[in-house]
Amino acid sequence: MTVEVGMQASDFTLEANNGETITLSALKGKNVVLYFYPKDMTPGCTTEACDFRDQYQQFNDVNAVILGISPDPVARHQKFIEKYGLPFLLLADEDHKVAEAYDVWKLKKNFGKEYMGIERSTFIIDKDGKIVKEWRKVQVKGHVEEALQYIKENLA
Template identity: 50%
Template structure:
């Protein structure tokens, strides 16, 4: 079952960088931005991650945790995070548990070939674990600022 706006998000546990196991329940009392992206170290995903990195302090001031999610493995995540100086953790979702929960796996086309990939999407969850905003099919320019404004307004 996928998440729905204004409904509680089921608790989850996910492996993240820095050796962390992250649970939604463990983040109660803080807002959460969960952003799904297709692949580590690709141009759009790098730009998007840099945007969250550059505004990290503002998200912190808005009592908001930022987590990036892709199907890449932990080694790839650790390298990507270190190379870009990300100030937030990345979740490895190789088994697609979170991707399925948030319904972000979509049929995509690249060079005429169809494949299942992650649709760039962002979700804003409130302090009680309720999904308040979602952005699907995200275009990177201006997106992080829009998410920050929504987190600040929540």
């Protein structure tokens, strides 16, 4: 089963970089920006994370929580956060079960090699826990601004 706009978001519980356990359903009442990214400390992922960091207050102003998810372990997430001053939580999906539930764990090809990994994707989940917008195969440039604009126009 894949998730789609209009569906209840698949609930999950994952460990965050700060040692807390985060359960999606516990965030009802807030808008959630759930973004999946391939790997900490890589160029595209760093740019995306820093774009979210730079717009963090504006997301906060529209009652939106930003959560980043990748297969990296908690310790690597914490280093990424410290290096770039990220003010939001990163969640460790080491067994990629959440990525699979959101249908973002895909066969990828790079320089002739095939491997399984995260397809950069973002989901906007409303205060009732419903997916109201999705972006798949995200191009980083301008994406964070587009996500913020969507929330301002539709959920604020």
